[in-house]
Amino acid sequence: MSLARVQFFSVSLDGFGTGEGLSLEAPFGHAGDRLHEWMFLTRWWRTLVGEPGGSLGIDDTFLRLHGPGVGAEIMGAGKYGYPGWHEDPDWKGWWGPSPPFHTPVFVLTHHPRPPIEMEGGTTFHFLDASPAEALATAREAAGGQDVRIGGGVRTIRAFLEARLIDHLHIAVVPILLGRGERLWDGMEGLEQDYEIESTTSPSGVTHVMFTRAGI
Amino acid sequence: MSLARVQFFSVSLDGFGTGEGLSLEAPFGHAGDRLHEWMFLTRWWRTLVGEPGGSLGIDDTFLRLHGPGVGAEIMGAGKYGYPGWHEDPDWKGWWGPSPPFHTPVFVLTHHPRPPIEMEGGTTFHFLDASPAEALATAREAAGGQDVRIGGGVRTIRAFLEARLIDHLHIAVVPILLGRGERLWDGMEGLEQDYEIESTTSPSGVTHVMFTRAGI
Numbered sequence: 001m002s003l004a005r006v007q008f009f010s011v012s013l014d015g016f017g018t019g020e021g022l023s024l025e026a027p028f029g030h031a032g033d034r035l036h037e038w039m040f041l042t043r044w045w046r047t048l049v050g051e052p053g054g055s056l057g058i059d060d061t062f063l064r065l066h067g068p069g070v071g072a073e074i075m076g077a078g079k080y081g082y083p084g085w086h087e088d089p090d091w092k093g094w095w096g097p098s099p100p101f102h103t104p105v106f107v108l109t110h111h112p113r114p115p116i117e118m119e120g121g122t123t124f125h126f127l128d129a130s131p132a133e134a135l136a137t138a139r140e141a142a143g144g145q146d147v148r149i150g151g152g153v154r155t156i157r158a159f160l161e162a163r164l165i166d167h168l169h170i171a172v173v174p175i176l177l178g179r180g181e182r183l184w185d186g187m188e189g190l191e192q193d194y195e196i197e198s199t200t201s202p203s204g205v206t207h208v209m210f211t212r213a214g215i
Numbered sequence: 216m217s218l219a220r221v222q223f224f225s226v227s228l229d230g231f232g233t234g235e236g237l238s239l240e241a242p243f244g245h246a247g248d249r250l251h252e253w254m255f256l257t258r259w260w261r262t263l264v265g266e267p268g269g270s271l272g273i274d275d276t277f278l279r280l281h282g283p284g285v286g287a288e289i290m291g292a293g294k295y296g297y298p299g300w301h302e303d304p305d306w307k308g309w310w311g312p313s314p315p316f317h318t319p320v321f322v323l324t325h326h327p328r329p330p331i332e333m334e335g336g337t338t339f340h341f342l343d344a345s346p347a348e349a350l351a352t353a354r355e356a357a358g359g360q361d362v363r364i365g366g367g368v369r370t371i372r373a374f375l376e377a378r379l380i381d382h383l384h385i386a387v388v389p390i391l392l393g394r395g396e397r398l399w400d401g402m403e404g405l406e407q408d409y410e411i412e413s414t415t416s417p418s419g420v421t422h423v424m425f426t427r428a429g430i
Contacts, residue, residue, distance in 0.1 A: 174411040185229075187391045189393070196389040198421050200421065206421050
């Protein structure tokens with residue numbers, strides 16, 4: 001069964017998945033790196049950026065599922081680029097020539113452009129589509145594997161509102177951002193459709209996993 | 216050292232400490248009992264209400280610190296009664312003739328009345344005072360022991376804003392209330408003053424503890 005899943009998406013204790021004031025220089029606005037520092041401490045991350053060391057504990061274990069079993073990603077325009085990227089014909093995402101996806105990636109945008117083939121197996125496709133349409137397209141491309149809903153906040157909310165998420169893994173980071181984009185707004189009663197399990201990490205993060213009942 | 220502490224105050228995953236539509240019949244509004252079901256499963260609670268059984272795990276362990284070491288409580292008017300209780304001269308709180316505090320309890324209200332002595336050592340005092348004034352008064356009464364800031368949401372926020380809380384223990388319950396009173400609003404950067412530790416319970420609750428740096 002091909003699941004639609006959100007993997008280790010970080011939010012602050014007060015529920016913000018990104019800060020205020022996003023720009024090319026500040027992809028997460030006033031949040032800076034604080035939502036993702038727990039990732040930078042892991043061996044998975046260090047290896048990705050060519051550095052030695054890093055933890056091999058629970059955070060690392062979760063992150064190692066970024067690749068295996070995932071056949072495609074869907075991301076919002078706000079994850080793919082800074083506000084206004086669609087006016088830059090040369091923008092190819094934040095990740096350099098070899099992005100860490102290694103699958104087809106479907107970027108939801110009202111300004112589609114031709115696909116961009118990157119090194120390492122990542123191809124960016126640009127879709128002006130509803131969540132359900134995008135998921136059908138990505139499933140087709142995923143060849144029976146799972147589809148990651150990669151973010152940002154508004155994209156995850158749109159897929160939750162459309163009841164399309166089978167597994168939602170949120171990493172709650174013990175900081176209070178105070179402002180930005182809230183993940184949980186308008187999600188009253190969401191827990192009724194899911195089994196929920198939480199586990200804390202020595203890094204301070206709490207991993208909260210929603211598994212759709214009956215899958 | 217006498218600490219000002221918040222003990223196992225429950226909030227939903229989206230940060231609400233109470234629901235919408237509070238009344239005499241619905242003390243937590245549309246949240247009902249859902250924020251506190253984890254407590255009802257413990258032996259501490261069962262004993263309190265005269266029932267057998269109950270868990271003896273981590274939730275129970277936390278709850279058993281409700282009494283020991285605490286010499287006084289401060290609560291807001293919204294914890295003491297339903298909206299409008301101050302117009303009822305016979306209102307003596309939600310807890311019956313023998314409330315579970317067994318100490319002086321200082322109720323913050325703009326409508327003070329004479330103290331009410333209850334069974335079992337609880338006396339309700341009514342104060343129209345700032346958080347700092349109320350804490351000074353409660354500390355005096357606590358005889359060197361800690362002062363619990365009992366809630367509700369607005370009272371805890373007022374004490375946090377006044378930087379008066381030494382230890383803040385929040386129980387994050389994996390439900391999404393969607394509406395009500397938010398605990399974390401306006402708390403940007405709060406984590407900078409505290410060491411934070413989290414632990415999950417098999418009940419599904421995550422206990423998040425803020426300890427003021429340097430105490």
